[in-house]
Each structure stands twice: as structure tokens, then as C-alpha cells.
Amino acid sequence: MNVEYQKYIDVIDRWIVNRSKTVILAFLVLTLILSAGLGMTATDSGTSQFTEGVPAQEAFDDVNDNFEQQPFTEGTGTTTLIQQEQNVLAKQSLVSMLKAQHRLEQRPSQHVAGTNSFAQIVAQTLDSEATTTEAQIRTLEGAGRSEVKQTTREILEQQPSTAGLLSNDLNRKDPSASATLATVTHQVEGLSSGSSAGTQGTSPLTPIQQEAEFVVGSVGSDITVFGSGLISAELSSVISDSLILVIPAATLLIFIFLVIAYRDPFDLLVGLICIGMTMVWTFGFMGWANIPFTQMLITVPPLLLAIGIDFGIHAVNRYREERVEGINPTESMETATDQLLPAFFIVTGTTVLGFAANLVSDLGPIRDLGLVAGIGIIFTFLIFGIFLPALKLFVDTKREKYNLPSFSIAPLGSEDSSTGKVLSVGVTIARRGPYVFFALILISTAVMGAYGTGIDTRFTTEDFLPPEESPDYVDNLPDAIAPSEYTVTKNINFLEDKFESSDSDTVTVFIKGELQRDSRLEELYRINSDPPDSFVESGSRADATSILSVINQYKRTSPEFAALVNRNDINDNGVPDKNLGRIYKELFSSSYADRAGSYITEDYSSTRIVYSVKSDASQEEVTADTQMVADRMRMSATATGSVVVTKAVSDVIAESAYISLALAILASAVFLLIAYWILEQRPGLGIANLVPILLTIAALAATMRYLDIPFNVLTGTTLSIGIGLGIDYSAHLVHRFSEEYRGSVELYDALAVSVRGTGGALAGSMLTTTSGTGVLVLAIVPILGQFGLLIALSVLYSFVASVLTLPTTLVMWKRGGDHLKKYRIIS
Template sequence: MSGPVDYQRFVDAADDQIVNHPRRVVGAFLVLTLVFGAGLGAVSTDAGTAGFTQDVPAQVAFEEVQNEFETSAFATDTGSTQLIQRGENVLSKKGLVRMLEVQNRVEDHDELRVTSTASAATIVATTLDPEARTTEQQIRAVERATPREIDRAVQTAADRNPRFVGLLSNDFNRGSAAAGATIGVVTHEVPAGLSASAGQGGTSPLTPLQLRTDYVVDSVGGDIIVFGSGIISAEFSNVIFDSLIIVVPAAVLFILLFLIISYRDLADLMLGMVALAMALIWTFGFMGLAGIPFNQILITIPPLLLAVGIDFGIHAVNRYREERVTGLDIGPAMRVTTDQLLVAFFIVTGTTVIGFSANLTSALPPIRDFGIVAAVGIVFTFLIFGVFLPAAKVLLDRSRQKYPIPTFSTTPLGAEGSRLGRALSGGVFIAKRTPAVFLVVALVASGGMAYHATGVDTTFSNEDFLPPEENPDYLMALPEPFKPSEYSVTALTNFLSEKFESSQSDTVTVYVEGPLQQDQALEVLYRAGDDPPDALVQQNGRADATSVVSVIDDYAARDEEFRELVARNDRNGNGVPDDDLPAVYDALLAEDSPVRGQALRYITEDRRSTRLVYSVKADATQGEITEDARSVAADMERPRTSLVAIATGSTVVFEAISGLILDSAVTSLIIALTGTAVFLLFVYWVLEGKPSMGVANLIPIVVTVSFVAGSMRVFGISFNAFTATILAITIGLGIDYSVHVTHRFADEYRERELYEALDRTVRGTGGALAGSMLTTVFGIGVLVLSVFPAIGQFGILTGLSVIYAFVSSLLVLPSALVVWARLFGGGGGLASDEPSTGPTPEDVSATGGDVSAGEAG
């Protein structure tokens, strides 16, 4: 293979601008900051699970069901708000009147667009007085009744109206006519298509209506709570804001602390903070200009950018200081720094972008958005810390020569002879003695962790996006504006699940398309419910289902003419017509048919689509429900009927997304590893003429990814909407550490013997890596403060990935480089065989560093 490519002219061009025209460079970057800053106001929020359900096949079927059976193209849709009432006895006169008063107050507000209200109190009132049509009349009926009359009305309603019991909590006692909780329902008129998504969140037309309803209910006073999808959507957005306002300042505080330790100079510290702020402004401004909405996963972007930016900043300043302490002037020292670090930063940026961009292969839009924003943000960070920061540093230090700007420290971290430098040399000690054995042990241990990781679970549910039922005390102790809101969604969701479980049954839908007028079509649908799988509720050995067959049964039971029509076309006498179905449908869907509206909820006007809604067991898992629903759907797909059946519904959609999350994690990992390997082979061929060095560079990343994946199972953390990106992110962040070590080693190895080059690499670069690691771990670790538990898990995993990457780069990589040198690298002092393409410190010193004085000052 040919020798290294001459890339130095590109680096020299950047050097010239940074060293000789720093004012021009700084000015251009500040102008760009203003441009991107203009996009900050355009950043929108897209919270919740709705964004994840887009384009999923089960979701497409779910939308078709909603559009064909729930709404029409030009009609209005309805959305509901729940009124949750809790008390000692919600069926007492006081409790009933309280609910009816709230219903009456809500109905009086036209802006709420209420079409109807219903509750257990409504049923009791109409049982007391069947002529009580309005809510005001129902209030009077209850107020006039004696407690005994109310008790009898409650018992009568429970006996005659199954829906009445369904509105009451599990502790309902018929004998004492008492219950501890009940649910009322307010129906609003909203634009068509409201329920077209299986997920929650995003922007909902119900949000303003339900927030206003909550205000109206509060004005009445009492113990009734407003709940619904609009409230959930609003809380999703609040949680994002609350998480950011806690996480970002906490990250800045930790980062500030470690930057003080790393820089030990006020002016350098301020310069680093300005560069970090610019990276965030550019990235979020880009989101606004590109129209990318902010979702929960993107909460991780600020800590990630801060982590990489900190690393770049510490390396740049530390490397510059290493040259300055040797006696080089500002210009020459910065030339040596940028000659090395621009190349290292480019390698880090390329591999990090590959790692993050691997998420673009995901089928889930929010994860793809994360990949785009993270990749673009890393490129911005490279430009700011690779070009702007060095230019600003040149301006700063030249200004120090003219003005009394205080200087506190110019000593680099991990200098030779320092305690930190000695502590970081453990990997070199091992590499000098048993590098091959240690490398084999590290790879075997990594293989064991990777095998252990095959048992990691995959989940996706609304609960992943909900805040905890109660915020931790340490968060509630924070002062305003950092103190998070008190959230009700999780507590109310758990309350409803606990108190109303027996009266609420989950369902799954099978959507069927095909020639439904063919003989046997309904028979096929009906027989699919015979001997149902375990997850479906059974009645008399059949699945408990509601479908067009149910409507036919109901209509036949009360209309003799229709009953005779069904009987004439029922060959086997099971009540399901299997002949002359067009005539059956014509009678069922006739304009004057009393069940036309009900039938159209289960079969379309063109008789080409239908749905069957199956009740599922409360204790069945998401996976079991989906598998069994798909099994029933498969039974309907008979060649002779040409029917196509798809299992759908929220449970099936979420299970499908769980599978996509795992696919996304595995696919992005494979692409990130493959892309990174190819990139490193190419880069080290270009830079050093030795592509095999890229393999050595990749070994610590393989170790890191294996240990991160294995740790997920150790700590009981599943792949979910947030952690699905962690493996690709581990590559993106972890490669940073190994690239800096490998690239510095390549520079040192040109002029020095193997172990001396390795020792100088670890002592010099290792100090900057240690500062970067501590800052990054604590900076990203603040994600555990997020009110999203899933984001906290992401923070833990990302912090672990950085620690593993740091340790493997300083402990495993030296042995890998020694083995590489013995196999491919030749003898030490490579400069004698292959001259460096870049200038040495002596070359720069001889030229004086400054080519022109145009803007040097």
C-alpha cells in the first residue's frame, strides 16, 4: 500500500487563519452565532409517545380503523375528558350533587364545546326521576330524594344498567350503596381524526379544552380531578421543560467545577464556557431553522455536546500549554497544537458522526431526529473548538502581552513527573510485560459481557415517558424556578388501574380487508374466535369479541323480518349468515335501519373492510397479547376468501415499536462499528500509510460497547425509546478517547522508541483525558436528576460508557498498540524511515510561526 497522503496543506491553511488572522476567524464565528441564534425561537416541542408510532405498519392499520369506523372526512370528531371523583362515598347525596354540579358548570361554558356529559350520578338521577332530562333537573331530583330513596335508586341502577357499575370503583358495595371513587365523562366536539394515533402526547386539540375544564372544575371546589389525553400531553411538555431547567444548570455547575480544575485560569475558563454556549446555540438554532421538534430523547443532546466540547477544549488548551512550557511563542505553539489536534479532532468528529448517524437507520422518527441533531451538533462542536477556540486563545494570549490580564496557571495536566502522570501509566506498565496475554484476556472478558447482554429486555410504553408518581424530596427542595411541577398523570393512571381494573377491560383490534360479500366471509371471521389463545377473554369457549356479527345478532334478536333473512342464509344454523351476504348487508345498512350507525362502526359502506374488537386479559403481557392477536388474524386469512387481516390497537403498536427499538439498537450498532472501522482504516492510511493502526484504535471501543451492553443487564436496564441509542452513542463518545491516544502515539512514535513514545503519550494525553472523563461523567451524570426515570437510566449508561472508554483507552489500548507495533509498526523512531508530513516543533520555531502580522494583534 502506498505511503500517507499529503494532507498537511489543508491543516496549514487552517493554521494560517487561526494564527495570523484570529480576529477575522472570531468575528465570522460570532456572526454565525447570531444567525443560528435567530432559529432558537422556532424550536417546537413534540412530547410523548405519538412521534414513535408514525409509519409503523400496526399504526397504519390503527389509523385506517379510526378513519373508516370512527370519523368521516368532513365531520367533527369527539374527544372525552374524565372527571375522577374520590371521597368517603361518592354515591351519597352530597357526592352525587357534587358531580352533577360540576357537569352543569362545564356544560354552561360554550368555549369547552361540550356535546354531552355522563356519570354514575346521571344514572342515579334518571332512575329517581326518568323525566329529568337536563343536568339541572337531575340535580333537583337528587336534592329532593331522601337518603333511602337514593340507596334504592343506586341498587336499581346496579341491577339494570351494567354501565353504571363500570363507572364505579372496585370497592362498590350494592348493599350499602357506597363506593370510594367514580368516573364521569365529558364529551367535547373536536376536529376529525383526533384518535388516529396509538401513542399519547404531541399536540392535542383536547389540551386547551381540558386545561380550561380543569380551571372550571377547580372554581367549583371539591374533590373532582380532571384527566385525559390533553392533560397528559400538557404534562409531557412540562416534564421536558422541567428536566431541561434542572439538568442543564446542574451540568453547567459540574462542568464549571471541573473546568476550573482543568484550566486553572479564569480567562481560559471563560473562553471555554463561551465556546460551549456557542455549540448549544448553533445546534438548537439549527433545529429551529430545520423544523425539527424537540422531544424527550433530545434532552440528552446538551449534555452530549457539552461532553464532547469539554473534551476538545481541554485537549486544545492542554496541548497548547505543553508547547508553551517548552519555550515556544504563541504562534508557533498554536501551530504545533492545531497541526496535531485538528487531525485528531477530525478523526474523532468523523467517527462520532458515524456513531450518531447510525441512528438514521431507525424506523422510529424521534430516534432518527436524534441522529441528525447529534451528528450536526458534533460537527458544529468540531468547528467551534477546532477553529474558533484556538483563534480566540491566540487573541487572548497576545492581549495578555499588551494588557494586564491576570494569568493564574499555564501548566498542562499530567505533565511528566507529576503524580497524575504516574498514575495514568499503569497500562504502559502492563504493555511492557505481557501485552498479548492481557489483550486476549480483555477480549475474552468483552465476549463474555457481550454474551450476557443477549438477555437484555426491550420495552416501549407510555410509562417510559411519564414522570414518577412522586418527585424525589431532593428535587422538591430546589428553589424556584428549578423546582419541578407536581405531576398528576402517573398517580392518576395508577389510581385508575388499581381502583377500576375489574370494570375496565383492555382490547385488541383485528382489521380485515377483502371481499366481505363472498359466501363464508363472515363464517371465517366468526370461526377465528373458536378455541381462542390464552391472552383473549373467553365466553363459552369462544373469544369475547364485538364485530359486525355481534350487530347482526343484536338486530336479529329484536327484528323478526331480519331474523328470518339471517336464518334463510345460515347453512349450519350457528346464527352467522354464510350465503347471499349482499342481501344481509343491504338490510343491515339500509337508511331506515335502526342499527345502521352501529353497524358502520364495524363494517364500511363498500363492504370491503371490517374490524373485530377482542377483549384481552388484564394480566396478559404486551407480547402475549400481540402474539395471540396476530394468531387470530392469521386464522382469518384463508385463500378462498382472499381476506387480509392485521392485528392492531395501542398494545400491538407498542409491541411493534418494542421490536423496532431492538432492531434499531442492533442495526445502529452494526453500522456504527462497521462505519467506524472503515473510517479508521482509511484515515490511518491517509495519515500514516498504516491502515492497520485503525484496528488497534478500534479494540478499546469493542471492549467498551461490550461492557456497556452487559452492564445494562446487570443493572436491569432495558432497551427503550431512550436507551436504544446508547450503543451507537458509546461508539461516538468512546472513540474520542482512543483516537486521542492513538494519534498522539503515532506522532511520538515517529521520533522515539516504542515504550518511550507510549509513555509520553499516556502522560501527556492521559492527563487531558482524565480531566475530560471526570467532567463528562459528572456533566452527563446530571441526567439522573431528570424527572424522566428513563432519562436517568440513559445518564447512568452514558456515564458508564465514558468511564469504560477512558479505562480501556489507557489500560487496554497501550497493549494493543504494542502488539500492533510488533506485527505491523516496525521499529521505533519512524521518522528515520518515513518522514513526518507535518512540521515538528523545531520546524515551527525556526520559521517563527507567524507568517504575517496582518491581524496578529
């Protein structure tokens, strides 16, 4: 080891073995300070956090702010009532819906500003003076069944747009439908028009809609309350329910494996104290740094457990290797920390780089995950690399002083143990056929990597919601930990199945420019010709709604306005070419002002065009075609709409995944080269360190594609995180090998000792980590289950790859170095 570097290790060693009480006290004080941040941690469970900063979303927000016509202004929110009956158009069902609306109106706490339903339309058609829900109820109750049916039939014939409030199984001739929707608008102080579920884990509409469930339930009809407030509540509760399920299961499994690994209650207690401190430090830091707790950060505790347990087992195991030789505790600990601190430093550096690679993501929650996890790993290094040895030495000293009982101090993976024999398989392969096996490693990595490039990318709100049907194991849980009954996903699926979704069948081009300039409307007209394949056509043009649609509507009702347009239509195509400012002014001073305001701002600086798209067109096709249309504009134009935003986020996820992976590999390679050059003057060991990691990443990517697990906001981080966790295993083995392979020690003897000694600790760490992270499959949210599975697999693959392939890789490193020396390429 480099002497200059060793002196710093010696300083830390002396503090650990000679001033253990001071070290322990200092860490306890830091724990107390950071614990104060636990109460400052907020929660953000919404999905809007993933679209912040995405250009398509910003344009979508601008469209909503400038053009979406609401019956009420700033400070309003809506609740949807979903009624399901054998026939919601039957007289009694219509009355039940009106009663639900009326009872909500009578509750001051509901702040009802207005309601809208098909039942209201029927009642007001029967009696135009029935302007209140109370009067509408009387009107319907006084009407005959045949009269109600005939009125309903006439409404559907004369006002076809009202069918949008009814399910798609509507029978128009003999009016009947199995479901209908009503909208309740609430005037709520402090609620912005852009409020959505998930702001800091709650929505101002949450208590209103929860109360609405109780009120509507008193009607006695099958009416369900649905809205952003209830979505927000379920997004929040699903986090706590997932933690309630995951933490006890992880704790139990980890405890069992730690008992097996440590086989000593004192060592077990020391390890658990360090794990607890790591959590307090990390989440206390989040509070001090004002980083909210999101769904993604549920993954941090299992990840820190993975690294912490690994460090703990290695520290205790290496210490025991010295103790079984009869060496006293102080010298044993000094030897253990002298060897492990550099290894821990390498592991920490590469792991932090793996997480930090996510800081380049354009998605804020992914950046937060990279930051919090990276800081947590540094805390883990400090606690398990310095505090644990000091506490372990202090405890063992007291045990000897007070003659406390001594338990097993045998290290894992000793030479004669069955574990040691199994772990030595890789050494045997390296001894007998390294060239063939190394070629097989390279070919396997290439094949699996190529197959893994076909991973799909998806982003949907449903990723963060509980499944419609709870897993079977949930039904068998005690009431104390059983999760809540979730309804949001069921309601979303019902709405998608039963009602036409105009939002998903349209896209928008948002345009900015000086729209009063000559020929601007001609440009809007021009881009609608020759529509792309995914757009619905009307004649040879795109089926679009814009300010031109409003102009044409007003022309049909106003001869004066029609004459004004015609005078300014140079090429006689119905589109005015000049004096546009006057045309807009006339439009905004007419009864069509509200409609005009839906498509152009009053300062004539922004407009939108809404296109109908084919329902069977893919997300990729719709997005590409909308962008192509936007690119036709000479003015600034942005493709947007829910489909485009979703695709944009999916693209960011995929881009982040691959960029983070590339950065993690590159940064880890550079770090390992420098680290091994400084520590051992053997930079080539850094490259050898990467071989099993590349195999692991390729296998993980291939597994994702085979199991049809897509890149989403969480699984998209697994490849770069897999590097951070995987290098943990190879770095420990390579560093132990570099320590053993010195002087006259034979190559294969050094490999055998390294694999049996460090490999034993790695086996214990792998079992504990895979169980600790694997329990995320119990989380209610499917996205967390996928992430837990992938992290557990990455740890398993890393362990197997390290134990099996590193001996062969190190043999190739040694022989390659010998060849270079032979031909005097290196000295």
C-alpha cells in the same frame, strides 16, 4: 503523515495563526445567522411521535377513524372527572358530581356538548323527564336516601354495564364504591377526533381542562379533572422543569472542572464562549430545519458539552505542552493544530457515524436525535478545531502586548505529577504481561457482551411522565426552580388500580377486503375457532365481538331478518354464506345501524374483530397470538390494539438499537482503517482503536441488564452513541501514539508520553463530561435520568478502557506487525 493530506492541514494552520481575526469574524457572522433560527424552534412533547409509521398504529388509527362510535362527531374531545369519596353512591356525593357537570355546562368557554355519569343514570331512573343536569340535581335532592339506594341497587342489577363507571371495590348488595368516573364532551373548533396530547407541545383541550379544574374545585367535593390536555401540559412542563434543574447543575459542575482543567480565567472564558456558540449553532440549525424540540433532544446539550469540552481541553493542553518548552504562541499553536486537527477529524468522523447510525431507525424522534447530534458534532469540530485556536492565539497575543497577568500554563498529566503516574499503569501492564492481559480483555469483552444480550425492551407512555412521587431532593429546592406539582401519573395509576381497563384487555384484528362476497362472514367465523392461549374462550371459540355479533343480536329481535339470514346460511351454523350485500343493507336500515357501523364500514370494505384477552397474559404472548389469528385470514388483516402497538414499538426500539450498534461498529471500523491509512499509512491502528470501544460497549450492555435498565426510545440509542463518545478517547490516544512513535523512538517511551500527555487531557475531559451528562439523573422524567447515567458510564468506561487497555493493544499491534514482516506476509 501523508504529504498530500498535510498540505490541507497546513492551509488551515496558516489561517488560524496568520489570519486569526478573519477566522474569528467569520465564525461570529455565522453565529449571528444561525441564531436567527432559535426563535423558530417548536416543541413536541407527545408520545404519538414514537408510533408514527408503525403498521399496528396505522391500523389502530384506521379502526378508531372507521369504527369507534362517538356520541359526537369531528371536533370533539373529552374530559374525565374522577370522584373519590367514602361512598360515591351516597346521595350527597351523587349530587356533588351532578353539580360539577352542571357548572361546566354553564361555562361557555367549556363548549360542553354533553356529559355522562352514574349520577345522571340514577337521576333519570328516578325521573325520566329529568333530561338536564339542573333537573337531575333537583330530582336527587328531592329523593330520600333509601329511595336513592334502592334505585342504585336496581340499576346495577338491571344494567350491569353501568358498573364500568364505578371502582372495582363496588358493593352491589349495599351499594357503595370509593370512586366513580364522569365524562364531559367538548365541541372545539379545530380539534380533530384523533387529537392527542403533545401536538407541538400543547393540545386544544389544555386551556379547557385547566379551567375545568378551577370550576370543579368550586363544588367542594373530591373530584379530579383528567384528560389529554392536562397530560399534554405536564409533558411540556416536565421538559422545561427538567432543563431548569439540569442546566444549572451541569453548568456548575462543568465550571468547577473547567477551572481545574484550565487554571486560567482567559482560557476558561475562551472555552465557555465556544461552548455557547456550539449550542447556538445546533439549536439555530434545528429552527432553520424545522425540527421540533422533543424530550429526546434534551440529551443533545450534555452530549455536545461532552465533545466540546474534550476538544477544548485537548487543544489548550497540547498548546501548553509546547509553551512550557519556551516556544512562542504562534509556533506553539501551529504545532498543536497540526497534530490535533487530524485527531479531531478522526474523532468527529467516528462520533458522527455513531450518531448517524440512528438514522436507520423506524422511529422519527430517534432519527431526529441522530441528525441533530451528528450536525452538532460537526459544528463542534469547526468551532473547537478552528475558532478556538484562533481566539486563543488572539487572546494570548493581546495578553503579551498589554502585559496582562499570566496564569498557569502547565499541561495536565506531566511526567512528575500524580495524575501522570496513575495514567502510566496501563503502560506498566503492557510492558510486563501484554499477552495475558490482552487475553483477559478479549475474554471479559465476550462474557460481558453475552450477558448484555439479555437486556429487556419496554415502551410505555409512563416513560415520559414524571414519577408519582417526586424525588426527595425536589422538596429542598428553592421555589424559583422547584418543579410543578405533577398529578397525571398519580391519576393514571389510580385509574388502572381502581377501574377495569377494557382497552388493555382487548385486541383488534383490522380486516380489509370485499366483504359482500360470498363466504366472507364464514371466514370471520372460522378464524375464531381453536383460540390461542392468551385469548379468553367462550366454549371452544374465542370470546370475540364483530359484525357477526350484531347480526345475531338483530336476528333475536327481528323474525324477518332471522329468516333472511337462515335462507342464506348454507351449512346451518348461523352464519350467512351468500347475499351478504343485502344482509348488510337490511342491517344498516334498522335500529342496529349504529352498532353495525361499529364493526363494518358502510362501503363493506373494512371490518374489525375485537377479542378479549387474559389480563395476566404477557405483551409478547398477546401480540404473537393476535398476529397468528390475523394470519389465518385470506383477506388483508392486521393485528392492532394498544397492547399490540406498544409491543410493535418495543420491537422497533430493540431492532433499531442492535442495527444501529452494528452499523456504528462497522462504519467506524471502515472509517478508522481508511483514516489511519491516509494519515499514517498504518491501517492496523484503526483496528487497535476499536478494542477498548468493544470492551466499553460490552460493559455498558452488561450494566444495563444488571441495573434492569431496559431499551426504550432513549436508552436504545446509548450503545451506538457510546461508540461515538468512546472512540473519542481511544482515537486521541492512538493518534498521539502514532505521532510520537516515529524514527528511533522506543515503543514504550512513545506509549508513556502519549498516555501522560493526552491521557491527562482525557482525564480532565472525562471528569467534566461524566458530571455534565450525569446530571441528567436530576431530570424529572426517569427516562432522561437513565440516559444520563448510561452516557456518563459510557464515558467513564471508555476512559478507563482506553488508558488501561490501549497500551497493551498497541504492543500486540506492534508485535503482530513484526511477526507478519518476519514471515514476509507484509513488507
